[in-house]
Amino acid sequence: MTSRRQFLRGHFSRRQLPLRPPWALAEESFLLACTRCGDCVRACPQGILVEDAGYPRVEFGKGECTFCGDCVTSCKTGALRKVEGQLPWRLQPVIGSTCLATKGVVCRTCGDVCPVAAIRFRPQLGGSALPEVEPSRCTGCGGCVAPCPARAIELRTV
Template sequence: MSPDPHFSASRRAFLKLPSQPEIQRLRPPWTDEALVAARCTSCNACSEACPESILRPDDTGRPEVVFDGGECTFCGKCAEACAQDVFDTKRTPAWPMKAEFQPGCLQDHGIACQVCRDICPTSAIRIDLTKRPFGRLRIETDACTGCGACLPVCPQDALAIVHPKEDAQTA
């Protein structure tokens, strides 16, 4: 059995704590991590203005999108409420985020479930019937706005909002 190449028997390596992965926060539309970090004063006005209640302060007090029952309608009320120059409403699209299937989709396991497809406001989730015997759900990334409507309805939490992959055309 070969030794683990990442293992170090030195005392210093033994006592050093493993580094924590950087938390990827989902920032509101028309913003990004750099804008929020540089200009947000943590006043919470954007969170209070959100009619869907999906904007919440993170552990630093800055706005974070949390899809646990609502979706982003891209109404712009968060941007209107912000007194700072955090939101760039000229950005098109409002954000680059897209929905992506994660492991655990019931449809992939032969259980008919298309709740995400039914709720998608842009009909970006389609069923590919060429995948036998039950079909497979896929996301048309060009149609997906990343609104998050599909996330809270998935019984398996098999969807996530992510930055699209450079080479991905459909998920």
């Protein structure tokens, strides 16, 4: 809930929806279709799906999504539906203020682990190169989240 003070200062409380498995239906439809059986959680070879009040949620702190589709194959209710030509989700990394490069420390971990080279580094005169995400290349796999030593990367829906 937003307090009066927060409201007057323009700070609005926005409930962040949990990150659902790839190819999940829109949240409301997903919640109606999902029976909370846990099949998708058990099917994920990367172990990034966890149960949250019985529903599957992606936890990128455990690893990245390889888009293998095992979660979709295991879903008997259609809450997860892979449609040809449809993106698995619309997630992009947001690099926060705790990023070591913004503190003058040379760190390129996120760029080194990105499987599609979507994180590049912009040189700074007299400072460390700063990471920048190239949205057109990023798949939203989350591979950059767990390796970040400063825990500065979060994936958000765009």
